[in-house]
Amino acid sequence: MSLSDHRDIPKAKRLVVKVGSSSITGANESNLAKLVAAIAKNIASGQEIVLVTSGAIATGLPLLKLLSKPDDLATSQALAAVGQSRLMLRYQVELDKYDLLAGQVLLSAHDLENEESSANAKEALGRLFDLGVLPIVNENDTVATAEIRFGDNDRLAALVAILVEADALILLSDVDALYDRPPTEAGANKIEWVEPLDDLSSIKIGSSSSNVGTGGAVTKLQAARTATDNGITVLLTSIDNVGSVLSGDRVGTWFRANRD
Ligand code: GLU
Numbered sequence: 001m002s003l004s005d006h007r008d009i010p011k012a013k014r015l016v017v018k019v020g021s022s023s024i025t026g027a028n029e030s031n032l033a034k035l036v037a038a039i040a041k042n043i044a045s046g047q048e049i050v051l052v053t054s055g056a057i058a059t060g061l062p063l064l065k066l067l068s069k070p071d072d073l074a075t076s077q078a079l080a081a082v083g084q085s086r087l088m089l090r091y092q093v094e095l096d097k098y099d100l101l102a103g104q105v106l107l108s109a110h111d112l113e114n115e116e117s118s119a120n121a122k123e124a125l126g127r128l129f130d131l132g133v134l135p136i137v138n139e140n141d142t143v144a145t146a147e148i149r150f151g152d153n154d155r156l157a158a159l160v161a162i163l164v165e166a167d168a169l170i171l172l173s174d175v176d177a178l179y180d181r182p183p184t185e186a187g188a189n190k191i192e193w194v195e196p197l198d199d200l201s202s203i204k205i206g207s208s209s210s211n212v213g214t215g216g217a218v219t220k221l222q223a224a225r226t227a228t229d230n231g232i233t234v235l236l237t238s239i240d241n242v243g244s245v246l247s248g249d250r251v252g253t254w255f256r257a258n259r260d
Contacts, residue, residue: 001167002259003233007248010042012167014129017246018052018157019172023239025058028174031239033094035172038242039134040098048129050164052137052157053091059083080141091136103133106140112159122163154223161232168233170245171220176238178217178253180204196228196258224255233257 001013009015017039024032039049057069057076060083070076084106091102105125111117128135139156154171161169179188181204194200205217224234237245237252244251 003167003257006235006245006250006254009168009170009235009245010045010047010248012047014048014050014164014166015042015168015170015246016050016052016157016161016164016166017170017172017242018153019054019239020153020174021054021058023172023174024053025055028239031242032090035239035242036091036094036098038246040095040100041243042246043100043132043134044098050125050135050137050160050166051091052153052160053087054138054153055087056080056084056138056141059087059090077142077144084138084141087138088136095134101133102136103128105135105137107137107156107160108140108143111140112163118163125164152219154219155226158223158226158232161227162230166232168235169223169227171223171234171236172239172242172245173220173236174238175217176241176252178203178221178236191253194224194253194255196256196260228255228257231257231259 001008001011003009003012017035019035022028024035039051043049057079060079060081061067061069063082063086064079066079070079084104088102088104095102105121105128107121111121125135137156137160139153157169157171160166175183178191178194180191180202181188191203200221203217203221220236224236227234234255234257235245235252236255241249241251
């Protein structure tokens with residue numbers, strides 16, 4: 001279905017919703033319940049949703065009594081291994097309130113590049129939809145190496161949106177929209193609409209303020225381009241707006257899909 005504006009979001013057949021680590025862990029832990037409540041409401045009215053979630057490493061940190069993200073790959077992988085199961089547990093506890101089941105789908109960059117494994121993933125996701133299960137996707141961090149990985153879940157989410165032929169990809173972070181310079185700077189203007197061929201090179205992007213995730217505005221813009229080039233609408237907003245965006249309110253930045 002082709003979406004024209006925010007009011008079409010709740011009517012779309014299939015959405016991919018992506019949330020970043022800092023939005024659902026640490027001081028922001030309580031956002032996870034809000035996210036699940038909003039998703040559950042749309043699933044109840046017949047929408048198919050894939051949730052792409054980061055936060056395995058961030059969830060593992062306090063469990064393994066570490067204060068910040070380590071530099072070495074093996075410790076990150078160990079943290080992800082511990083954190084991923086706890087993260088899924090947290091999602092399932094919330095989903096129980098709506099009588100929904102989570103289905104964990106861990107993907108590596110290699111899986112989506114490979115024709116056979118990406119076809120398998122597509123089929124599994126389709127069956128999860130048929131069964132009314134919420135697929136929860138993350139990168140398979142324990143097998144990802146520095147050279148071959150999505151790098152950040154923004155890219156993974158865009159590729160999953162393409163794989164499942166989603167109508168829209170909703171990127172949730174800590175900032176409510178795209179601005180022409182870091183929103184903390186005076187005079188920053190919100191960008192509400194982005195057209196497929198808009199040149200975004202003049203946007204001044206600050207560095208990511210989170211010390212638990214890997215993405216930032218740059219990876220979000222790249223993911224938005226990847227998805228819109230493949231005919232998928234992208235909406236960028238904050239986790240605080242999750243209920244509004246899924247109900248069709250006009251929030252965030254709308255990246256119009258390229259239909260050509
Ligand atoms: N897959 C990583 C995790 O769950 C996060 C990657 C990212 O920050 O986008 O911790």
